[in-house]
Amino acid sequence: MxxxxxxxxxxxxxxxxxxxxxAGEIVNCDSVAMYREFEIGTAKPSAADRARAPHHLLDFVDxxxxxxxxxxxxxxxxxxxxIKDRDRLPIIVGGTGLYLRALLEGxxxxxxxxxxxxxxxxxxxxxxRPGYLHKLLGRLDPDSAEKIHANDTPKLxxxxxxxxxxxxxxxxxxxxxxxxxxGFRMLRLGLNPERKALYDxxxxxxxxxxxxxLVEETAKLLGKYGEAAxxxxxxxxxxxxxxxxxxxDRTRAVSEVQQAHRNYxxxxxxxxxxxxxxxxxxxxxxxxxxxxxxxxxxxAALEKNRDSPRAQARSE
RNA sequence: GCACAGGUGCGUGAGCCUGACUGAAACGGACCGGCUGUAACCCGGUUUCCCCUAGUGGGGCGCGGAGGUUCAAAUCCUCCCCUGUGCA
Numbered sequence: 001m002x003x004x005x006x007x008x009x010x011x012x013x014x015x016x017x018x019x020x021x022x023a024g025e026i027v028n029c030d031s032v033a034m035y036r037e038f039e040i041g042t043a044k045p046s047a048a049d050r051a052r053a054p055h056h057l058l059d060f061v062d063x064x065x066x067x068x069x070x071x072x073x074x075x076x077x078x079x080x081x082x083i084k085d086r087d088r089l090p091i092i093v094g095g096t097g098l099y100l101r102a103l104l105e106g107x108x109x110x111x112x113x114x115x116x117x118x119x120x121x122x123x124x125x126x127x128x129r130p131g132y133l134h135k136l137l138g139r140l141d142p143d144s145a146e147k148i149h150a151n152d153t154p155k156l157x158x159x160x161x162x163x164x165x166x167x168x169x170x171x172x173x174x175x176x177x178x179x180x181x182x183g184f185r186m187l188r189l190g191l192n193p194e195r196k197a198l199y200d201x202x203x204x205x206x207x208x209x210x211x212x213x214l215v216e217e218t219a220k221l222l223g224k225y226g227e228a229a230x231x232x233x234x235x236x237x238x239x240x241x242x243x244x245x246x247x248x249d250r251t252r253a254v255s256e257v258q259q260a261h262r263n264y265x266x267x268x269x270x271x272x273x274x275x276x277x278x279x280x281x282x283x284x285x286x287x288x289x290x291x292x293x294x295x296x297x298x299x300a301a302l303e304k305n306r307d308s309p310r311a312q313a314r315s316e
Numbered sequence: 317g318c319a320c321a322g323g324u325g326c327g328u329g330a331g332c333c334u335g336a337c338u339g340a341a342a343c344g345g346a347c348c349g350g351c352u353g354u355a356a357c358c359c360g361g362u363u364u365c366c367c368c369u370a371g372u373g374g375g376g377c378g379c380g381g382a383g384g385u386u387c388a389a390a391u392c393c394u395c396c397c398c399u400g401u402g403c404a
Contacts, residue, residue, distance in 0.1 A: 031354095031355065031356065031357090032356055041356090042356085071353075096355065097355075098352080098355050102352075107353060108352050111353090113354085149359055151358090151359060152358060155351065158354090162353095170352090174352070234356045261356085266348095267355095271350095271351085271355095274350095
Protein backbone atom coordinates (compact mmCIF):
# COMPACT_ATOMS: atom_id res chain seq x y z
CA MET A 1 0.00 0.00 0.00
CA UNK A 2 0.89 3.63 -0.39
CA UNK A 3 0.56 6.58 1.95
CA UNK A 4 0.94 9.80 0.00
CA UNK A 5 0.30 13.49 0.62
CA UNK A 6 2.03 16.85 0.86
CA UNK A 7 4.83 17.60 3.31
CA UNK A 8 3.76 17.88 6.90
CA UNK A 9 0.47 16.11 6.30
CA UNK A 10 1.36 13.37 8.78
CA UNK A 11 2.37 10.54 6.48
CA UNK A 12 4.97 9.17 8.89
CA UNK A 13 2.58 9.07 11.79
CA UNK A 14 -0.13 7.30 9.86
CA UNK A 15 2.22 4.83 8.24
CA UNK A 16 3.62 3.73 11.59
CA UNK A 17 0.18 3.05 12.97
CA UNK A 18 -0.64 0.98 9.92
CA UNK A 19 2.68 -0.85 10.01
CA UNK A 20 2.17 -1.87 13.62
CA UNK A 21 -1.37 -2.92 13.06
CA UNK A 22 -0.84 -4.91 9.86
CA ALA A 23 2.71 -6.23 10.17
CA GLY A 24 3.99 -3.74 7.69
CA GLU A 25 7.36 -2.46 6.57
CA ILE A 26 7.97 1.09 5.48
CA VAL A 27 9.41 1.85 2.07
CA ASN A 28 10.54 5.45 1.82
CA CYS A 29 9.53 7.44 -1.25
CA ASP A 30 10.95 10.84 -0.39
CA SER A 31 13.81 11.65 -2.74
CA VAL A 32 15.93 13.64 -0.31
CA ALA A 33 15.43 11.37 2.69
CA MET A 34 17.26 8.70 0.73
CA TYR A 35 20.51 10.55 1.26
CA ARG A 36 22.54 9.85 4.37
CA GLU A 37 23.26 12.59 6.91
CA PHE A 38 20.43 14.83 5.77
CA GLU A 39 18.26 14.50 8.83
CA ILE A 40 16.61 17.62 10.12
CA GLY A 41 15.68 19.27 6.86
CA THR A 42 14.13 16.09 5.52
CA ALA A 43 12.04 15.42 8.62
CA LYS A 44 13.15 11.81 8.62
CA PRO A 45 11.48 9.50 11.10
CA SER A 46 13.23 9.55 14.48
CA ALA A 47 15.11 6.62 15.94
CA ALA A 48 12.09 5.86 18.09
CA ASP A 49 9.86 5.89 15.02
CA ARG A 50 12.21 3.59 13.17
CA ALA A 51 12.12 1.13 16.02
CA ARG A 52 8.39 0.72 15.53
CA ALA A 53 8.72 -0.88 12.09
CA PRO A 54 11.42 -1.86 9.61
CA HIS A 55 12.33 0.99 7.27
CA HIS A 56 13.71 0.66 3.76
CA LEU A 57 15.31 2.95 1.21
CA LEU A 58 16.10 5.52 3.79
CA ASP A 59 19.68 6.70 4.33
CA PHE A 60 21.17 4.53 1.63
CA VAL A 61 22.72 7.08 -0.75
CA ASP A 62 26.04 8.83 -0.29
CA UNK A 63 25.57 12.60 -0.11
CA UNK A 64 27.87 13.17 -3.07
CA UNK A 65 26.21 10.54 -5.24
CA UNK A 66 23.41 10.87 -7.75
CA UNK A 67 20.25 8.87 -7.42
CA UNK A 68 17.73 9.01 -10.24
CA UNK A 69 14.10 8.01 -10.46
CA UNK A 70 15.16 4.99 -12.46
CA UNK A 71 17.63 3.83 -9.83
CA UNK A 72 14.99 4.25 -7.18
CA UNK A 73 12.38 2.31 -9.11
CA UNK A 74 14.70 -0.66 -9.58
CA UNK A 75 15.76 -0.82 -5.95
CA UNK A 76 12.23 -0.16 -4.78
CA UNK A 77 10.81 -3.06 -6.72
CA UNK A 78 13.35 -5.43 -5.31
CA UNK A 79 12.52 -4.16 -1.83
CA UNK A 80 8.80 -4.63 -2.36
CA UNK A 81 9.34 -8.14 -3.57
CA UNK A 82 11.48 -9.02 -0.57
CA ILE A 83 8.89 -7.71 1.85
CA LYS A 84 6.16 -9.64 0.11
CA ASP A 85 8.23 -12.81 0.22
CA ARG A 86 8.47 -12.37 3.96
CA ASP A 87 4.68 -12.21 4.05
CA ARG A 88 4.68 -8.71 5.36
CA LEU A 89 2.79 -5.67 4.10
CA PRO A 90 4.87 -3.13 2.15
CA ILE A 91 3.87 0.45 2.94
CA ILE A 92 5.29 2.98 0.52
CA VAL A 93 5.45 6.38 2.19
CA GLY A 94 6.50 9.62 0.64
CA GLY A 95 5.87 12.78 -1.24
CA THR A 96 7.99 12.54 -4.35
CA GLY A 97 5.48 12.09 -7.14
CA LEU A 98 7.83 11.16 -9.92
CA TYR A 99 9.53 8.49 -7.86
CA LEU A 100 6.24 6.96 -6.87
CA ARG A 101 5.12 6.86 -10.46
CA ALA A 102 8.43 5.39 -11.55
CA LEU A 103 8.09 2.71 -8.90
CA LEU A 104 4.50 1.74 -9.60
CA GLU A 105 4.02 2.48 -13.26
CA GLY A 106 7.59 2.46 -14.45
CA UNK A 107 9.47 4.74 -16.77
CA UNK A 108 9.75 4.33 -20.51
CA UNK A 109 12.64 2.09 -21.53
CA UNK A 110 15.11 4.84 -22.41
CA UNK A 111 18.83 5.30 -22.08
CA UNK A 112 20.37 6.49 -18.81
CA UNK A 113 21.84 9.94 -18.30
CA UNK A 114 25.02 10.87 -20.07
CA UNK A 115 26.90 13.53 -18.15
CA UNK A 116 29.24 14.32 -21.05
CA UNK A 117 26.40 14.88 -23.47
CA UNK A 118 24.54 17.03 -20.97
CA UNK A 119 27.63 19.07 -20.32
CA UNK A 120 28.07 19.76 -24.02
CA UNK A 121 24.43 20.67 -24.53
CA UNK A 122 24.45 23.01 -21.59
CA UNK A 123 27.60 24.66 -22.77
CA UNK A 124 26.34 25.19 -26.27
CA UNK A 125 22.99 26.44 -25.01
CA UNK A 126 24.87 29.05 -23.02
CA UNK A 127 26.61 30.37 -26.09
CA UNK A 128 23.71 30.30 -28.53
CA ARG A 129 20.43 32.14 -28.57
CA PRO A 130 17.74 31.35 -25.97
CA GLY A 131 15.64 29.09 -28.17
CA TYR A 132 18.56 26.94 -29.24
CA LEU A 133 17.76 23.72 -27.39
CA HIS A 134 14.14 23.88 -28.35
CA LYS A 135 15.01 24.28 -32.02
CA LEU A 136 17.49 21.45 -31.79
CA LEU A 137 14.85 19.16 -30.35
CA GLY A 138 12.47 20.38 -33.03
CA ARG A 139 14.81 18.95 -35.64
CA LEU A 140 15.34 15.68 -33.80
CA ASP A 141 11.75 15.11 -32.78
CA PRO A 142 9.12 17.73 -33.65
CA ASP A 143 6.38 16.02 -31.66
CA SER A 144 8.19 16.14 -28.36
CA ALA A 145 9.39 19.69 -29.05
CA GLU A 146 5.75 20.67 -29.27
CA LYS A 147 5.05 19.18 -25.85
CA ILE A 148 7.99 20.69 -23.99
CA HIS A 149 8.08 24.42 -23.40
CA ALA A 150 11.05 26.30 -24.87
CA ASN A 151 12.02 27.56 -21.41
CA ASP A 152 12.07 24.17 -19.74
CA THR A 153 15.76 23.46 -20.14
CA PRO A 154 16.10 20.28 -18.04
CA LYS A 155 13.32 18.52 -19.88
CA LEU A 156 14.61 19.65 -23.26
CA UNK A 157 18.01 18.27 -22.37
CA UNK A 158 16.62 14.92 -21.35
CA UNK A 159 14.60 14.65 -24.56
CA UNK A 160 17.60 15.55 -26.71
CA UNK A 161 19.79 13.18 -24.75
CA UNK A 162 17.37 10.33 -25.33
CA UNK A 163 17.10 11.06 -29.05
CA UNK A 164 20.84 11.25 -29.55
CA UNK A 165 21.81 8.34 -27.33
CA UNK A 166 19.23 5.97 -28.77
CA UNK A 167 19.18 7.35 -32.33
CA UNK A 168 15.44 7.26 -32.01
CA UNK A 169 12.71 9.80 -31.31
CA UNK A 170 11.72 10.04 -27.69
CA UNK A 171 8.06 10.10 -28.67
CA UNK A 172 8.56 6.74 -30.41
CA UNK A 173 10.04 5.34 -27.24
CA UNK A 174 7.19 6.71 -25.18
CA UNK A 175 4.77 4.86 -27.40
CA UNK A 176 6.32 1.61 -26.29
CA UNK A 177 4.86 2.36 -22.88
CA UNK A 178 6.09 1.80 -19.38
CA UNK A 179 6.86 -1.31 -17.42
CA UNK A 180 4.40 -1.23 -14.55
CA UNK A 181 4.94 -3.04 -11.29
CA UNK A 182 3.17 -6.41 -11.29
CA GLY A 183 2.15 -8.84 -8.61
CA PHE A 184 0.61 -6.35 -6.15
CA ARG A 185 -2.85 -4.99 -5.52
CA MET A 186 -2.29 -1.41 -4.59
CA LEU A 187 -4.24 0.53 -2.03
CA ARG A 188 -3.41 4.23 -2.13
CA LEU A 189 -4.25 6.37 0.85
CA GLY A 190 -3.90 10.11 0.29
CA LEU A 191 -3.76 12.67 3.04
CA ASN A 192 -5.34 15.97 2.11
CA PRO A 193 -5.65 18.30 5.10
CA GLU A 194 -7.38 21.62 4.74
CA ARG A 195 -4.95 24.00 3.10
CA LYS A 196 -4.92 26.67 5.77
CA ALA A 197 -4.26 24.14 8.52
CA LEU A 198 -1.53 22.50 6.45
CA TYR A 199 0.20 25.82 5.90
CA ASP A 200 0.06 26.56 9.62
CA UNK A 201 1.66 23.26 10.37
CA UNK A 202 4.30 23.76 7.72
CA UNK A 203 5.23 27.14 9.18
CA UNK A 204 5.47 25.64 12.61
CA UNK A 205 7.56 22.70 11.52
CA UNK A 206 9.93 24.82 9.44
CA UNK A 207 10.77 27.13 12.30
CA UNK A 208 11.17 24.09 14.54
CA UNK A 209 13.79 22.76 12.14
CA UNK A 210 15.89 25.82 12.84
CA UNK A 211 15.46 25.37 16.57
CA UNK A 212 16.71 21.81 16.51
CA UNK A 213 19.75 22.60 14.45
CA LEU A 214 19.09 22.80 10.73
CA VAL A 215 21.77 25.44 10.31
CA GLU A 216 24.33 23.44 12.29
CA GLU A 217 23.57 20.34 10.27
CA THR A 218 24.00 22.30 7.06
CA ALA A 219 27.31 23.74 8.27
CA LYS A 220 28.54 20.25 9.06
CA LEU A 221 27.55 18.93 5.64
CA LEU A 222 29.08 21.89 3.88
CA GLY A 223 32.31 21.41 5.78
CA LYS A 224 32.44 17.73 4.99
CA TYR A 225 31.34 17.71 1.36
CA GLY A 226 31.47 21.28 0.14
CA GLU A 227 28.90 22.25 -2.43
CA ALA A 228 29.19 18.80 -3.99
CA ALA A 229 26.48 17.25 -1.84
CA UNK A 230 23.42 17.13 -4.05
CA UNK A 231 20.67 17.70 -1.53
CA UNK A 232 22.26 20.91 -0.27
CA UNK A 233 20.25 22.71 -2.89
CA UNK A 234 16.96 21.32 -1.65
CA UNK A 235 14.33 22.82 0.61
CA UNK A 236 15.68 24.22 3.83
CA UNK A 237 19.31 23.39 3.18
CA UNK A 238 19.47 25.94 0.43
CA UNK A 239 18.29 28.73 2.71
CA UNK A 240 20.40 27.55 5.64
CA UNK A 241 23.45 27.71 3.36
CA UNK A 242 22.54 31.26 2.38
CA UNK A 243 22.31 32.14 6.03
CA UNK A 244 25.74 30.65 6.67
CA UNK A 245 27.18 32.65 3.81
CA UNK A 246 25.70 35.76 5.37
CA UNK A 247 23.45 36.48 2.42
CA UNK A 248 20.30 36.56 4.52
CA ASP A 249 19.58 36.85 8.22
CA ARG A 250 17.98 34.20 10.36
CA THR A 251 14.49 35.67 10.38
CA ARG A 252 14.49 35.91 6.63
CA ALA A 253 15.87 32.39 6.30
CA VAL A 254 13.09 30.97 8.45
CA SER A 255 10.36 32.69 6.53
CA GLU A 256 11.85 31.68 3.20
CA VAL A 257 12.01 28.07 4.27
CA GLN A 258 8.39 28.26 5.36
CA GLN A 259 7.46 29.76 2.05
CA ALA A 260 9.40 27.16 0.09
CA HIS A 261 7.67 24.34 1.95
CA ARG A 262 4.26 25.86 1.34
CA ASN A 263 4.97 26.16 -2.36
CA TYR A 264 6.23 22.62 -2.40
CA UNK A 265 3.12 21.27 -0.72
CA UNK A 266 1.06 23.03 -3.35
CA UNK A 267 2.98 21.41 -6.18
CA UNK A 268 2.77 18.01 -4.55
CA UNK A 269 -1.00 18.28 -4.46
CA UNK A 270 -1.07 19.18 -8.14
CA UNK A 271 0.87 16.03 -8.84
CA UNK A 272 -1.07 13.72 -6.55
CA UNK A 273 -4.46 14.81 -7.80
CA UNK A 274 -3.63 12.97 -11.00
CA UNK A 275 -2.50 9.86 -9.21
CA UNK A 276 -4.99 7.07 -9.98
CA UNK A 277 -7.24 5.35 -7.46
CA UNK A 278 -6.33 7.36 -4.42
CA UNK A 279 -8.57 7.04 -1.41
CA UNK A 280 -8.47 10.59 -0.11
CA UNK A 281 -8.71 11.38 3.57
CA UNK A 282 -9.45 14.94 4.55
CA UNK A 283 -7.16 15.55 7.48
CA UNK A 284 -3.77 14.90 9.03
CA UNK A 285 -2.22 11.49 9.43
CA UNK A 286 -1.72 11.88 13.16
CA UNK A 287 -5.42 12.56 13.70
CA UNK A 288 -6.94 9.51 15.49
CA UNK A 289 -10.08 9.75 13.39
CA UNK A 290 -8.08 9.65 10.18
CA UNK A 291 -6.04 6.77 11.54
CA UNK A 292 -9.15 4.82 12.42
CA UNK A 293 -10.63 5.42 9.00
CA UNK A 294 -7.39 4.30 7.41
CA UNK A 295 -7.23 1.13 9.45
CA UNK A 296 -10.76 0.31 8.33
CA UNK A 297 -9.87 0.88 4.68
CA UNK A 298 -6.83 -1.34 4.88
CA UNK A 299 -8.75 -4.02 6.75
CA ALA A 300 -11.43 -4.05 4.08
CA ALA A 301 -8.87 -4.20 1.29
CA LEU A 302 -7.04 -7.08 2.91
CA GLU A 303 -10.23 -9.07 3.38
CA LYS A 304 -11.26 -8.48 -0.19
CA ASN A 305 -7.85 -9.58 -1.30
CA ARG A 306 -7.97 -12.75 0.77
CA ASP A 307 -11.30 -13.72 -0.80
CA SER A 308 -10.09 -13.13 -4.34
CA PRO A 309 -9.77 -16.20 -6.59
CA ARG A 310 -6.09 -15.64 -7.12
CA ALA A 311 -5.32 -15.52 -3.42
CA GLN A 312 -7.31 -18.71 -2.86
CA ALA A 313 -5.49 -20.44 -5.66
CA ARG A 314 -2.24 -19.47 -4.09
CA SER A 315 -3.13 -20.79 -0.69
CA GLU A 316 -4.27 -24.15 -1.97
C1' G B 317 7.84 72.40 16.54
C1' C B 318 11.55 73.71 11.88
C1' A B 319 14.18 70.62 7.59
C1' C B 320 14.34 66.85 4.16
C1' A B 321 12.64 61.99 2.17
C1' G B 322 8.34 59.47 1.13
C1' G B 323 2.96 57.63 0.72
C1' U B 324 1.24 53.41 -6.06
C1' G B 325 -2.74 47.11 -6.88
C1' C B 326 -2.27 41.23 -1.69
C1' G B 327 3.39 42.48 -0.68
C1' U B 328 8.04 44.64 -2.33
C1' G B 329 8.50 48.26 -5.87
C1' A B 330 9.01 50.91 -11.19
C1' G B 331 6.70 54.98 -13.52
C1' C B 332 6.57 61.03 -11.61
C1' C B 333 11.92 65.36 -13.57
C1' U B 334 10.55 65.45 -19.72
C1' G B 335 1.45 65.04 -18.82
C1' A B 336 -1.34 61.45 -23.69
C1' C B 337 1.20 54.73 -25.79
C1' U B 338 -0.64 53.06 -17.78
C1' G B 339 -5.86 49.65 -14.63
C1' A B 340 -0.63 50.72 -13.85
C1' A B 341 6.65 47.40 -15.43
C1' A B 342 9.26 43.83 -12.64
C1' C B 343 9.74 40.51 -8.80
C1' G B 344 7.09 37.98 -5.11
C1' G B 345 2.20 35.98 -3.01
C1' A B 346 -2.22 33.33 -3.75
C1' C B 347 -4.61 30.06 -6.92
C1' C B 348 -4.65 26.59 -11.14
C1' G B 349 -1.94 23.48 -14.24
C1' G B 350 2.14 20.66 -16.55
C1' C B 351 6.28 17.68 -15.70
C1' U B 352 8.40 9.37 -18.40
C1' G B 353 15.88 8.94 -15.22
C1' U B 354 18.65 16.51 -11.46
C1' A B 355 12.00 16.02 -9.45
C1' A B 356 12.33 19.09 -2.20
C1' C B 357 14.09 20.10 -9.53
C1' C B 358 12.17 22.64 -13.71
C1' C B 359 8.25 25.01 -16.60
C1' G B 360 3.37 27.40 -18.05
C1' G B 361 -1.10 30.11 -16.88
C1' U B 362 -4.68 33.01 -14.04
C1' U B 363 -5.45 36.76 -10.55
C1' U B 364 -3.84 41.94 -10.28
C1' C B 365 -11.06 48.01 -9.36
C1' C B 366 -16.42 47.89 -10.68
C1' C B 367 -20.31 47.55 -14.49
C1' C B 368 -22.37 46.39 -19.58
C1' U B 369 -21.15 42.81 -23.89
C1' A B 370 -21.34 35.89 -26.46
C1' G B 371 -16.86 38.29 -28.10
C1' U B 372 -14.35 42.51 -30.69
C1' G B 373 -15.51 46.43 -27.63
C1' G B 374 -17.67 50.21 -24.38
C1' G B 375 -18.60 53.02 -19.65
C1' G B 376 -17.30 54.51 -14.77
C1' C B 377 -13.96 54.72 -10.67
C1' G B 378 -8.48 54.56 -9.61
C1' C B 379 -1.98 55.44 -7.78
C1' G B 380 -2.73 58.85 0.87
C1' G B 381 -7.21 62.83 1.03
C1' A B 382 -9.64 67.29 -0.95
C1' G B 383 -9.51 70.81 -4.61
C1' G B 384 -7.18 73.08 -9.13
C1' U B 385 -4.59 73.57 -14.10
C1' U B 386 -5.24 70.88 -18.85
C1' C B 387 -8.27 68.45 -24.86
C1' A B 388 -5.51 64.92 -21.57
C1' A B 389 -2.66 63.92 -14.72
C1' A B 390 -0.13 58.40 -10.78
C1' U B 391 2.70 62.28 -13.33
C1' C B 392 2.10 69.79 -12.85
C1' C B 393 -0.03 73.42 -8.77
C1' U B 394 -2.46 74.40 -3.72
C1' C B 395 -4.01 72.86 0.97
C1' C B 396 -4.66 68.78 4.35
C1' C B 397 -3.60 63.81 6.62
C1' C B 398 -0.01 60.00 7.59
C1' U B 399 5.08 57.68 7.86
C1' G B 400 10.46 57.80 8.27
C1' U B 401 14.99 60.46 9.08
C1' G B 402 17.76 65.07 10.42
C1' C B 403 17.43 69.65 13.60
C1' A B 404 15.39 71.76 17.88
